[in-house]
Amino acid sequence: AQKITQTQPGMFVQEKEAVTLDCTYDTSDPSYGLFWYKQPSSGEMIFLIYQGSYDQQNATEGRYSLNFQKARKSANLVISASQLGDSAMYFCAMRENQGAQKLVFGQGTRLTINP
Amino acid sequence: DVKVTQSSRYLVKRTGEKVFLECVQDMDHENMFWYRQDPGLGLRLIYFSYDVKMKEKGDIPEGYSVSREKKERFSLILESASTNQTSMYLCASSLNQGARGNEQYFGPGTRLTVT
Numbered sequence: 001a002q003k004i005t006q007t008q009p010g011m012f013v014q015e016k017e018a019v020t021l022d023c024t025y026d027t028s029d030p031s032y033g034l035f036w037y038k039q040p041s042s043g044e045m046i047f048l049i050y051q052g053s054y055d056q057q058n059a060t061e062g063r064y065s066l067n068f069q070k071a072r073k074s075a076n077l078v079i080s081a082s083q084l085g086d087s088a089m090y091f092c093a094m095r096e097n098q099g100a101q102k103l104v105f106g107q108g109t110r111l112t113i114n115p
Numbered sequence: 116d117v118k119v120t121q122s123s124r125y126l127v128k129r130t131g132e133k134v135f136l137e138c139v140q141d142m143d144h145e146n147m148f149w150y151r152q153d154p155g156l157g158l159r160l161i162y163f164s165y166d167v168k169m170k171e172k173g174d175i176p177e178g179y180s181v182s183r184e185k186k187e188r189f190s191l192i193l194e195s196a197s198t199n200q201t202s203m204y205l206c207a208s209s210l211n212q213g214a215r216g217n218e219q220y221f222g223p224g225t226r227l228t229v230t
Contacts, residue, residue: 009155027157035218037221043223043226044221044222044223044224045205045207045219045221046221047220050218086216091158101148101163102148102163103148104159104160105150107155107156107160
């Protein structure tokens with residue numbers, strides 16, 4: 001069963017607009033972590049942001065924020081004031097159980113920022 | 116900065132050849148991972164290791180083996196390469212106790228083509 005679902009294969013956004021990338025997840029484990037990674041055309045995966053299931057507040061890292069809605073099992077990435085350099089593949093991932101280290105990734109969303 | 120390096124960016128091998136993909140990390144991380152990335156499927160975990168000489172199967176271990184003789188090095192082995200193993204291979208490492216949910220740090224990837 002798909003544990004991480006990213007329903008947007010591709011998105012096109014105008015520069016300087018905010019963009020939301022969707023991610024829903026499925027788990028029965030009360031303790032889990034959610035991650036977002038960026039993959040530019042160079043291929044390297046870059047860690048962006050992390051949200052723990054017990055965190056009271058939504059995570060933020062600079063222009064990135066995570067809209068965590070636990071009851072809906074969604075963990076959308078919001079990028080404010082998009083830039084041309086934000087064009088990349090974006091992956092949502094989940095780690096179940098604090099003691100485990102495995103990540104399960106979604107299919108990814110290709111974001112293109114238009115000038 | 117954490118550095119994860121992979122032995123080759125591009126590799127072309129023939130069907131039936133034995134293939135070695137090497138990964139080295141310089142941050143004394145306990146955990147190391149091998150993924151393959153295919154369009155529309157995201158990243159799928161092949162094998163991972165929590166410690167030297169320890170290995171665990173991921174979601175798609177068939178046709179692969181691994182070796183971890185030293186903490187900093189994790190090798191992926193294709194015993195007899197097949198065309199369906201043509202893919203992008205990504206290595207990652209992480210701490211057992213990290214500040215941001217034990218995020219994984221990735222290498223630049225090896226694009227393997229089996230002809």
